[in-house]
Each structure stands twice: as C-alpha cells, then as structure tokens.
Amino acid sequence: MSNTSSIVSVPFEEFKDPQTQLLNDAKQNAFDIYCACQSLILRANLGTWVERPKDKLKLPEGQVLKKPYPETPSSSDDEAPNQGFWALNDIMAFENIGVSRPIDSGVKYLCCASCDIGPLGYNDTNSTANEFLIAVDRVTYSRE
C-alpha cells in the first residue's frame, strides 16, 4: 500500500476494517478493483456494497468453471448466509468481465475476462433486482 510507484493491488484480507477502508461516502468502492491476475475489473466509485446470499457462489455438483476459484475451508463461525458484494446494474460498467451461461437455477457466474478464474461473483437472473455482484473478498484493490 505504501508503494505508489507501480500498481500493486491489495487482497481483501489486508483491510482490517473493510467497511470503512474500502468505501467512499456513497458506500461505493473507493478503489479500483482487480482480479488477482492484475486484470482491471472495475473502476472506483461504480459498485455499491450490499449483503447478498453467498451460497449462490457455489457451483452445482458436477459442474465446473474453466478455472475454479480456490474454495477456502469454511470456518465454523462463518455461518452467515450473506456476505459483502459490489453490486452494479450495468454490465457495461465493468472494464473487463466474463459472464457464464446460466445454470439451471438461473444464476450466471462472473469470471475474470483475462485469466477466466471464477466465480468472482454472480448475477441471479431470477431476482427482480438485476444485479451483477462481485464478491468483495475474491478481488483485490488498488488506488492506482
């Protein structure tokens, strides 16, 4: 973070108080958002922090994405059904993003357009709010 000479994005875990550090006054992402591969996903101030179901990030049995996001073993105190996401209504607001075909439930997965890792988030086509959601803890952050 102290290094400002080159773009080095910082993983979510390094923010001790993400809801303060990552948000601007409008509850939007204060930083540019990158994939771990350093592909720019979303510019600052375009996504709104929301709490949404996290189980929809889980792939159905027997189905994979080309480059699966490594599942972290869930800790026992991590039972909350929701987690933080950056929500957008306009897919074209992304700089770079891949959108999967829908699975049976109507969920489409979002993945990195450069390295294809995913899901980084999802779009539930059955939900009335047509939100594109990026999991706050699956991307990295940079002030440029």
Added chain:
Amino acid sequence: MAGIDGYEATLKILLIGNSNVGKSSLLLRFTDDSFLPQDDIAATIGVDFKVQDMLFEGKKYKLTIWDTAGHERFRTLTSSYYRGAQGVILVYDVSNRETFDQLENWFDELRTYCRNKDVVKMIVGNKVDKEEQRVISRREAEAYARKSHTLFLECSAKTRYGVKEAFEELVKKIIETPSLWQKRPSPSNNIDLTRPKDDGKQDDGCNC
C-alpha cells in the same frame, strides 16, 4: 454513462458458426494462454460473453464478445442477439468441410437478423494446427471470402496462431467504418430520426 469514460467506442462482436468449430476456444484464447481441451467442455459452464477493453492505435475500445455456443443447436438465435453488432466472426473448422459449406447458412441468418449493411464480417478458418486433416485449402476459403466481401483469416485457438490478429483486424475494419459506431446513439439518448428501430418486423432488404 458512468464506467465507459475514456472509451472511444463500445463494440459488439459475435462469434457464429457450427458446433465444435472452436468458437468458445477462440473467445478464451483471445485473452488467455490456456486452451480449452475437448474433454473438459462437457462439464464446464461456458462463457456467454466477455466485456473487454482493447487498446488499438493508442485509443481504448470496449469490446463485448459473444459466443453462440449452446444456442445454435436450438436455433434460438434471434434478432436480439444480433442487434447492435458491429462485427461478426464466422468460424469454420479447416478439417471439416461441412462447417465450411454451412457458412452460407450463417450468411443467410446474418442477412435475416442483422439489418445493418455495414456490419463487418470476417471468415475465420480455425484448427490450422491439424494440418494433416485439413480439407479446406486456404485458397478455396480466400476465394469464398472474396466473393462474400468479407475479411478472411486462418488461425488456431490451440496454438494461438492468428487469434489476436483476427480480433485486431476486425476491430480495425470496424473503426474504419465510422457509420458503424459514431452515429450509434446510446440507449438513453436514442433518436428515431435516422432509421426504423428494431421493434418493426420489416426487413431491410438484401443488399447483395
């Protein structure tokens, strides 16, 4: 619109062609170094489309690249899929004559649904890495492309040969055709003065 600042234009590019000609691999190959092995395709949830930025001659363009894979079997391609497209890549497999012969059907579909006569078309012969199994010569395909007034390129999604060039050449041609993107109003400030919009069913007619 927020988020598209700094972009010269947003371009919609479609990949069409028979099943198994390698459209999905081309889409992935444009951005990634890994090749999609045939065995994996069944269980893999495919990519529908990608939004990507592309730097071309110092200017930034936002590309949306759409893959029809999985749709063509059901013939559900409709005008909504083609609507607003500036570039179409028609893909065939150089080792499979049927996929080449059926380009004509894809042109028919284009004529039906894609009413913008200026849309840039490119024929791409994929899988040139399978040189021993090749049944469509470069010369034959070139002649067909010339007759059809389209760009032409051979490539291999597997070795990556020609893939980047295909997208770059297509984008270059689109940029050289200002009518395709400069007059295109954004949906929010749409004006209906220039031409009928897509809700009408009437055909634009064939421009042969």
